[in-house]
Amino acid sequence: MEPKGDIALIGLAVMGQNLILNMNDNGFTVVAYNRTISKVDDFMNGEAKGTNIIGARSIEEMVKHLKRPRRIMMLVKAGQAVDDFIDQIIPYLEPGDIIIDGGNSLFQDSIRRTEYLNARGLLFVGTGVSGGEEGARRGPSIMPGGHPDAWPHVKDIFQAISAKVEDGSPCCDWVGNDGAGHYVKMIHNGIEYGDMQLICEAYHLMKEGLGMSADEMHEVFADWNKGELDSYLIEITRDILGFKDIDGEPLVEKILDTAGQKGTGKWTLINSAELGIPITLIGEAVYSRCISAMKEERVAASKKLRGPKPAIRNDRTKFIEDIRSALYASKIISYAQGFMLLRAAASDYGWKLKYGEIALMWRGGCIIRSQFLGKIKEAFEKRKRLPNLLLDPHFKREIRKCQRGWRNVVATAAKKGIPAPAFSTALNFFDAFRSERLPANLLQAQRDYFGAHTYERIDHERGEFFHTNWTGRGGNVSSTTYDA
Ligand code: 2AM
Numbered sequence: 238m239e240p241k242g243d244i245a246l247i248g249l250a251v252m253g254q255n256l257i258l259n260m261n262d263n264g265f266t267v268v269a270y271n272r273t274i275s276k277v278d279d280f281m282n283g284e285a286k287g288t289n290i291i292g293a294r295s296i297e298e299m300v301k302h303l304k305r306p307r308r309i310m311m312l313v314k315a316g317q318a319v320d321d322f323i324d325q326i327i328p329y330l331e332p333g334d335i336i337i338d339g340g341n342s343l344f345q346d347s348i349r350r351t352e353y354l355n356a357r358g359l360l361f362v363g364t365g366v367s368g369g370e371e372g373a374r375r376g377p378s379i380m381p382g383g384h385p386d387a388w389p390h391v392k393d394i395f396q397a398i399s400a401k402v403e404d405g406s407p408c409c410d411w412v413g414n415d416g417a418g419h420y421v422k423m424i425h426n427g428i429e430y431g432d433m434q435l436i437c438e439a440y441h442l443m444k445e446g447l448g449m450s451a452d453e454m455h456e457v458f459a460d461w462n463k464g465e466l467d468s469y470l471i472e473i474t475r476d477i478l479g480f481k482d483i484d485g486e487p488l489v490e491k492i493l494d495t496a497g498q499k500g501t502g503k504w505t506l507i508n509s510a511e512l513g514i515p516i517t518l519i520g521e522a523v524y525s526r527c528i529s530a531m532k533e534e535r536v537a538a539s540k541k542l543r544g545p546k547p548a549i550r551n552d553r554t555k556f557i558e559d560i561r562s563a564l565y566a567s568k569i570i571s572y573a574q575g576f577m578l579l580r581a582a583a584s585d586y587g588w589k590l591k592y593g594e595i596a597l598m599w600r601g602g603c604i605i606r607s608q609f610l611g612k613i614k615e616a617f618e619k620r621k622r623l624p625n626l627l628l629d630p631h632f633k634r635e636i637r638k639c640q641r642g643w644r645n646v647v648a649t650a651a652k653k654g655i656p657a658p659a660f661s662t663a664l665n666f667f668d669a670f671r672s673e674r675l676p677a678n679l680l681q682a683q684r685d686y687f688g689a690h691t692y693e694r695i696d697h698e699r700g701e702f703f704h705t706n707w708t709g710r711g712g713n714v715s716s717t718t719y720d721a
Contacts, residue, residue, distance in 0.1 A: 242268040242291055242302040243440030244394055247322060249276045252366070254284060255373035256312060256339070256398070261288045263397040268292075273416075289539060306390055310337040312366075314345075323350065334515035335387045339366045341506065344423060345486055348586075349413040351383050353577065359460035359503040360387035363415070365422020367603035370402065376400035379409035380425070380595075382418025382588075399601025402611070408602040415586035420582055424575055427472075427519040429604045430498075431571040432470050434522035435657045439564050440474070442646065445655050446549035447556060451487035455479040457557055465565055465635070468607030487697030496526035505578075512581040517666050518571040521658040544654035551649065555587070562642030567663035569636055573626040593617035605622045627670065636667070651674035682707075689715040 245268040246257050257267045269285065270293040271277050293299035300307060311322055319338050326336060330372035336354060338347065338361070347363030354361040361383045368377035379399045382389065388411045399409035412418045443449045443457065444448040458475035462468070482488040502523045509516040511537060519716075528535070549556060576592055583590040596614035599605055616629035626632055647664050650657035669675060684690035704715030 240304050241266050242304060244268070244308040244310060245270060245293070245303055246310050246312065246648075247271065247299075249280050249331075250312065251370050251586050251721050252339075252373045253312035254365070255370055255379075256282060256310075258284060258288075259283075259374055259376070260397045261290055263394075265394055266291065266398070268299050268302045270296065271295075282504045286627070292626045296325055298657040299331060300326070305331070305334070306360075307331075307334040308337065308391060308394070308414075309335070310339050312339045315340045315342045317580055319346070319350070323354070327354075327357060327359070333360065335360045335390055337361060337362040337364060337381075337383075337387075337391065339364050340721075341365075341422070341499075341501065343417050344420040347383065347419045349415040355384060360384040362387045362388075363405045363417050363419045364390060364395075365425065367422060367425055369604070372400065372602050376602050378425075378598050378601065378606070380412050380418045380421045380598055381409070382412040382420070383415060385411070385414060400606075402597065406597060408598045408600060410594045410598060412585075412598075413590055416586065416588065419586075420586070421579070421598070421662060422711075423504055423508070424579055424604060425603060426501035426597055428571060428576075429470075429574045430502035430526075431518045431575075431607055431659065432457065432468075432568065434476050434518075434525055435564050435567050435571070436470060438657045438660055440478075441558050442549070442560055442650060442655055442657065443557065445547045446649070446653055448548065448554055451478045451489060461561055461564075464561075465605075465609060466561070466568075468609065469604060470607075493532070494529055496524070496529045498526050502526075508582070509578050512578065512585055514574070514578045514581045515666065516571075516574040516578050517662040518659050519565065521662045525656075525658055538700055543651065547653045547655050549649055549653055556646075556649075559645045561643035562639035563646035563657075563660045566639035566643040566667075567634050567660050568609065569626070569632050570663035570666055571659075572609075573632075576613075576626050584652060591617075614631045627667075685715075691715050 243265040247270045249269060249271040260267045266289050267278055268291045269277060274294050277292045277294060285292070291302050293302060309326060311319060312321060313319060319340060323336060327339060331620055336359060338350065342363060349472055350363065351361040356561050362381050363383050365380035366373065366377050372378070376399055379395050381395060394597060395409045396407040401407055401408045425546055432708065440454060443454050455475055455478035458471055458478060462471045462475055473656045477489050478487065480488050502519060505516065506520050507525050579590055579592065581593065582588065591612045596610045596617060600610040612631060613626065616626060618629060620629070623629055627636065643664060647657060647661050650660065681692040685692050685704060689699065689704055691704045693699060693701060694703055704713065706713050
């Protein structure tokens with residue numbers, strides 16, 4: 238009997254099941270398998286009943302159902318489970334077969350797995366999948382990387398099941414070698430942290446500063462969602478603010494203010510520190526969640542540490558517009574920082590990343606999907622070698638328009654004692670980035686003073702290093718050739 242299966246999917250949790258149903262809708266024959274076999278039976282007797290989906294009760298059976306080259310996708314818990322499955326599957330495979338990891342894996346693991354499978358004649362794909370349950374079912378954003386020879390064999394399935402933008406382009410393209418797909422997914426999640434924090438700061442200023450009700454803020458977000466900020470996260474914020482608990486009160490105000498995190502924001506931050514790229518906004522977003530989690534300490538401190546009264550007496554309509562400007566400008570900064578990190582990673586890990594394509598992959602299907610990403614795609618399309626998003630004429634203009642309002646919000650928040658770390662760090666980054674001269678000359682002097690770390694001079698060529706004996710005590714010894 239000829240095998241019928243186009244692809245196998247291991248891992249029948251919510252994401253896995255939805256992805257299988259999505260593939261089935263698109264005409265692919267999927268073989269479903271799970272470690273706990275009862276879940277295969279439940280799925281086959283439930284959602285999969287009456288479809289072309291084939292249930293497999295062992296890895297051997299799963300492999301037998303597959304056409305060659307075999308394509309096996311895992312959506313299991315990141316970490317050891319992925320390595321365990323890889324080792325269990327390998328004995329049943331032949332050269333050229335493809336193993337795909339669609340879980341939330343660390344990109345370093347995907348680099349390692351690409352090599353591991355390559356050494357065995359097999360092709361690995363590590364792919365980010367974003368969009369949650371609904372996305373997996375209706376069309377997620379898919380960010381595949383790994384062994385490039387695998388791409389022609391997975392392209393049709395992935396692009397068929399992915400989200401599409403208005404002109405029909407799929408939110409899925411080959412990202413790059415080995416860990417590139419999971420890396421781009423990690424940056425997506427970091428940016429998602431930033432976007433969420435920015436929205437929370439806007440909400441906080443409106444609520445604490447302007448004393449607005451959830452219904453009033455619901456209207457503001459509904460309005461914002463019609464302009465440049467039109468995005469999934471603004472849209473759900475609008476809906477959340479309009480949502481009433483059973484007693485008719487806004488549910489959001491009853492939710493405990495301690496944020497959780499699963500770790501992808503933290504990974505982005507750690508990686509940025511390693512590559513030396515200041516993604517300060519994502520940093521503030523990660524740390525803001527940490528501060529929020531210190532609830533008991535905050536409650537105790539709130540009774541002891543005094544600050545100004547938060548009421549903002551400015552013209553309300555005008556200040557709301559200023560908050561919109563602050564949110565929009567900060568968002569531009571955050572994405573500029575994210576793309577700076579992508580560029581550094583491309584150079585460090587040897588990936589040929591296509592920034593416009595990455596923006597397009599995020600344009601639909603995923604959590605950060607927005608109109609805005611369409612503009613980023615255009616910016617990188619117009620100038621492939623655009624050194625920084627902030628230098629694109631469109632974004633330069635947008636920041637110029639927002640600047641006055643943005644500065645007013647940051648200054649007012651500081652005066653009124655309302656924390657706005659992401660708005661503030663974005664503005665600080667902007668001001669530092671556009672500074673020809675920063676005070677690091679003094680810093681270099683300090684380093685040379687206490688540690689003979691040397692410095693370069695503005696009146697000499699770059700690469701010439703000087704050391705000064707600042708105190709007249711100590712030696713003239715430094716690690717370099719020039720003494721001044
Ligand atoms: P299970 O149903 O047998 O628990 C999400 O948790 C998915 O990952 C589930 O399909 C789950 O299988 C699978 N999973 C989690 N840990 C696993 C492990 N150590 N080995 C194999 N599958 C695992």
